[in-house]
Amino acid sequence: MPSHKSNLDAASVSEFLASRRTTRDFIKDKPVPQEILDQILTDALTSPSWSNTRPFKIAIATGDTKDRISNEFLKRWDALSKGRNGNLLAKIKLITSRYGLPTSNRLSAKPYVAELKPRAHRVGAELYSTLGVARGDRKARDAQWAKNYEFFGAPTELFIFIHKSLGIWSASDAGLMLENLMLSAHAHGLGTCAQGALVIWDDVVRKEFDVSKDYRLLTGLAIGYPTDAPVNSFGAHRISPEEITLKKL
């Protein structure tokens, strides 16, 4: 029987965990070697899972498949942002054609509730300030957001689907798996970006992969080698444990 003990010291593990940061600019023409991706997926599956059910599937998009998905996302984003920011005619065009409107996970496009809004606004403001995008510059912000739909140049994009039958627990299991995946990628010198931005048009991914109706799209995840761009040095603020610890009554 294995001992289930690790020789790593706790301080090194803490340092490693703190050193993972989201990557938003990838080296386009440096693919992820298949054997490294295989190892990362194997590491991902060492996470815990409810009754060991592993209620998730991963679509791995590279090459032409990835490009087709990206092109369609970009077209839809163009239609959606023009409709949202344009005049009345542009809004009417978006609503009547429906092209660009979310086809899945509509809830993800809802505004943040008051309790969580300040955190989301803070990271947005700090990230855009790192990028030199002014607060009110909607066009520049939209252009930066559009990079999501090019997967920030990543050579590989993963789409994570979760089984509907287990409700939120499928998402919890997938989240645990994804953190392992991201940390393993990080250990291999790769960067990752979870991409909630991609969940609103799941039909685009379903057109390319054999995804059962029992599964819904949870998130996209870009993976590849990071460039030296300043955006990759951005350090999102960390809250303290007190902020998430409930007070005793």
Ligand SMILES: Cc1cc2nc3c(=O)[nH]c(=O)nc-3n(C[C@H](O)[C@H](O)[C@H](O)COP(=O)(O)O)c2cc1C
């Ligand atoms: C489920 C999920 C969805 C995310 N979606 C996006 C996204 O669509 N675009 C993006 O640039 N970052 C996205 N992120 C990255 C977060 O903004 C980032 O994790 C957070 O700001 C903390 O920064 P860090 O990952 O560098 O620690 C997402 C993260 C998670 C966990």
